[in-house]
Amino acid sequence: MAKLLVFVEQRDGKAKKSSFELIAAAAKAGHETHAVLIGASVSGLAGECAQYGAQAVHAVENASLDKYTSDAYAKALQGAIKALSPEIVLASHTPMGKDLMPYLSALCDAGLASDCTSLEFDGAKLKLKRPLYSGKATAEVEFLGGGLQLATIRPNAIGLPKPDTSKSATATALSVDVSGTKGKCLEVQKGASTRPDVTESSIVVSGGRSLKTAENFKILEELADAVQGAVGASRAAVDAGLRPHRDQVGQTGKVVAPQLYIAAGISGAIQHLAGMRTSKVIVAINSDPQAPIFQIADYAIVGDLFQVVPAITAEIKKL
Numbered sequence: 126m127a128k129l130l131v132f133v134e135q136r137d138g139k140a141k142k143s144s145f146e147l148i149a150a151a152a153k154a155g156h157e158t159h160a161v162l163i164g165a166s167v168s169g170l171a172g173e174c175a176q177y178g179a180q181a182v183h184a185v186e187n188a189s190l191d192k193y194t195s196d197a198y199a200k201a202l203q204g205a206i207k208a209l210s211p212e213i214v215l216a217s218h219t220p221m222g223k224d225l226m227p228y229l230s231a232l233c234d235a236g237l238a239s240d241c242t243s244l245e246f247d248g249a250k251l252k253l254k255r256p257l258y259s260g261k262a263t264a265e266v267e268f269l270g271g272g273l274q275l276a277t278i279r280p281n282a283i284g285l286p287k288p289d290t291s292k293s294a295t296a297t298a299l300s301v302d303v304s305g306t307k308g309k310c311l312e313v314q315k316g317a318s319t320r321p322d323v324t325e326s327s328i329v330v331s332g333g334r335s336l337k338t339a340e341n342f343k344i345l346e347e348l349a350d351a352v353q354g355a356v357g358a359s360r361a362a363v364d365a366g367l368r369p370h371r372d373q374v375g376q377t378g379k380v381v382a383p384q385l386y387i388a389a390g391i392s393g394a395i396q397h398l399a400g401m402r403t404s405k406v407i408v409a410i411n412s413d414p415q416a417p418i419f420q421i422a423d424y425a426i427v428g429d430l431f432q433v434v435p436a437i438t439a440e441i442k443k444l
């Protein structure tokens with residue numbers, strides 16, 4: 126059994142569910158699971174951490190931590206590590222996790238396995254898998270020697286169990302000196318979209334160039350709404366101005382690992398697969414039976430997406 130610390134990412138006082146995935150997986154594996162919250166006023170999230178399995182919740186609260194900066198958050202997390210002496214520290218492979226953990230790795234002089242798609246343990250040792258070469262190969266990663274083990278895990282890679290709402294917790298304050306850091310967040314510019322982000326949804330409905338117009342994406346939005354999913358897009362669709370870049374899935378877009386990925390009118394170029402091939406179930410809709418996407422699809426629907434997608438939406442609404 127290891128002493129394990131999960132960095133719980135939050136924005137505006139709302140925690141990312143991918144952080145809870147890590148807490149739940151660590152607790153299920155029988156580890157002494159601690160959660161750490163960092164921000165200006167974050168201790169209110171302690172109860173949720175406990176409901177997913179955290180045995181103890183710690184908060185590094187400071188007005189200067191209101192907005193994320195790499196150096197201040199890394200220093201806060203390093204302080205938590207010094208105070209708690211965990212053997213393992215986990216974070217989600219989100220834009221924040223991707224930025225924070227290499228910084229922390231350098232500060233703590235510890236190894237980091239990033240963008241892992243599985244989380245297993247051999248006693249107190251992490252046993253991880255991480256995709257390489259756009260997902261064409263998978264590396265099995267273990268840490269050699271002793272010392273702190275750091276890892277980031279792709280959101281949705283593990284799955285989220287139901288919380289135990291009978292549990293509650295109070296965060297223990299950790300006093301960490303974060304003065305003297307150089308980074309400063311001047312402004313946060315939020316995107317106009319209110320739709321869920323592709324990296325956070327357990328269902329993603331993506332469309333390609335074949336949608337032809339931005340308005341036509343409405344049929345994918347209707348399906349996404351019916352399944353409470355997010356809408357993604359291929360780069361060709363984004364380059365054609367049909368969707369914003371925030372929705373792009375792939376090598377030069379976002380990497381997703383949802384429980385269900387529906388690709389409508391997407392050919393399945395290697396650069397697109399790099400962003401979605403670790404999805405648990407892949408449904409492809411394409412009029413070309415030879416489309417490469419069918420090679421990795423669990424369910425292949427050969428047909429015109431303009432007929433197939435509304436038909437699926439109608440059936441789901443009936444259910």
Ligand SMILES: Cc1cc2nc3c(=O)[nH]c(=O)nc-3n(C[C@H](O)[C@H](O)[C@H](O)COP(=O)(O)OP(=O)(O)OC[C@H]3O[C@@H](n4cnc5c(N)ncnc54)[C@H](O)[C@@H]3O)c2cc1C
Pocket residue numbers: 332333334335358359360361362373374375376377378379389390391392393394395396397400410411412413416428429430431
């Ligand atoms: C360096 C680099 C990075 C890249 N990064 C990315 C990336 O991050 N993400 C990404 O997606 N791409 C990326 N690409 C581009 C990638 O190579 C492909 O060009 C792109 O993914 C193709 O998008 P598409 O499938 O929408 O379009 P197309 O290749 O044009 O495919 C359209 C598909 O729709 C089907 N179709 C047409 N009409 C219908 C219909 N009515 N009903 C059903 N099916 C229909 C066709 O049979 C076809 O398979 C990158 C390329 C490079 C070189």
